[in-house]
Amino acid sequence: MLSFIAFFVTICYHTIYATPWIFPPLAFYGLDIIMRMLRHRIKDAVLVPVGNQMTLVSYSTLASSSEAFA
Numbered sequence: 001m002l003s004f005i006a007f008f009v010t011i012c013y014h015t016i017y018a019t020p021w022i023f024p025p026l027a028f029y030g031l032d033i034i035m036r037m038l039r040h041r042i043k044d045a046v047l048v049p050v051g052n053q054m055t056l057v058s059y060s061t062l063a064s065s066s067e068a069f070a
Helices: 002-014 016-039
Strands: 045-049 055-060 065-069
Antiparallel strands (some): 045 055
16 A cells, blocks of 8 residues: 555656646545445444354344354
């Protein structure tokens, strides 16, 4: 991630004509990251051991609750 940011900073220092081509993609990328963070919030899960080789993973959302075996 640091190299990605350093690459864009280096291009902006390289030429003044790169600015209109650099900032809009960075803004779209930042918006994409923010929207993904809002969509995939961290959820609490309850782990229940069913046996020696199986665990029940249960988490609840606002709409419904879900269960999965792992």
